[in-house]
Amino acid sequence: MARRTLRDLLTAYKKGGRWVMSTAYDFPMAHVAEAAGVDLILVGDSLGQVVLGYPDTLSVTLDDMVRHAGAVVRGAPDTFVVADLPFLTYHVSDAQALVNAGRLMTEARVQAVKLEGGRRVADTVRRLVDAGIPVMGHLGFTPQSVYAFGGYTVQGRSEAAAEALYTDALALEAAGAFAVVLEMVPAPLAALITDALQIPTIGIGAGAATDGQVLVAHDMLGLYWGRAPRFTKQYADIGQAMEAALRQYADEVRTGVFPADEHTFSMEPAVLERLAARHGHPAPR
Ligand code: KIV
Numbered sequence: 001m002a003r004r005t006l007r008d009l010l011t012a013y014k015k016g017g018r019w020v021m022s023t024a025y026d027f028p029m030a031h032v033a034e035a036a037g038v039d040l041i042l043v044g045d046s047l048g049q050v051v052l053g054y055p056d057t058l059s060v061t062l063d064d065m066v067r068h069a070g071a072v073v074r075g076a077p078d079t080f081v082v083a084d085l086p087f088l089t090y091h092v093s094d095a096q097a098l099v100n101a102g103r104l105m106t107e108a109r110v111q112a113v114k115l116e117g118g119r120r121v122a123d124t125v126r127r128l129v130d131a132g133i134p135v136m137g138h139l140g141f142t143p144q145s146v147y148a149f150g151g152y153t154v155q156g157r158s159e160a161a162a163e164a165l166y167t168d169a170l171a172l173e174a175a176g177a178f179a180v181v182l183e184m185v186p187a188p189l190a191a192l193i194t195d196a197l198q199i200p201t202i203g204i205g206a207g208a209a210t211d212g213q214v215l216v217a218h219d220m221l222g223l224y225w226g227r228a229p230r231f232t233k234q235y236a237d238i239g240q241a242m243e244a245a246l247r248q249y250a251d252e253v254r255t256g257v258f259p260a261d262e263h264t265f266s267m268e269p270a271v272l273e274r275l276a277a278r279h280g281h282p283a284p285r
Pocket of ligand 1 (some may be wrong): 023042043044045046047084138181183204214216
């Protein structure tokens with residue numbers, strides 16, 4: 001099979017297909033996401049929280065993203081992979097945004113980048129798109145602005161905020177973004193924006209009317225020990241399964257059950273006998 005292209009994804013969207021996006025941050029998780037048949041993988045800067053142990057996404061660097069996104073691209077050779085541009089890698093200048101997005105495309109070899117914000121980043125989006133870089137937008141609760149928001153809060157509830165979000169979504173579409181993530185947005189507003197746009201919306205805590213959904217893999221798999229957001233759904237308890245397996249391993253090592261004969265290599269007895277005799281050991285049994 002060949003890697004799915006943006007054209008494949010947009011064709012599916014136009015036929016009414018819902019996009020399924022999951023995050024992944026490394027080779028094994030990418031392999032599993034591809035085997036499960038997700039449409040897109042997002043190497044999110046949620047990496048900072050669920051893999052690197054930071055309290056938020058702000059400390060994630062471009063080097064972190066390049067390394068992890070590269071592993072994901074290698075682990076999911078047939079899936080469309082999008083990587084986040086981290087905090088302050090696209091705000092200083094369009095030229096810097098271009099160079100940084102270029103690293104994700106050329107070093108990690110992702111197929112698209114995602115960045116946060118609406119009208120304030122629209123010119124940057126246009127610049128990247130003009131350079132041939134597919135861009136996914138991200139509106140609503142944008143985690144890189146958590147301190148400006150004053151916490152993890154739903155966005156777009158007041159009339160002014162809803163109007164601003166709606167206008168931001170149109171601005172991203174006009175700038176050439178191929179899709180927009182809507183995070184922690186009231187479901188009716190997400191539905192209205194989805195109706196207004198000709199490009200797909202991907203919801204996370206934004207109700208069922210968006211054109212696709214995304215969840216952080218570690219939240220849905222039970223691999224995160226921080227506070228999971230209310231909008232997530234846990235589909236498995238992989239953390240518990242891993243802990244049980246490691247507990248059994250520890251127990252078997254301590255009681256001598258592991259390693260057994262089938263995990264062990266043998267050698268020619270005569271070689272061992274001569275070695276033992278040369279060094280004064282009793283003859284091996
Ligand atoms: O970083 C991330 O995982 C994201 C999703 C929450 C959309 O941006």
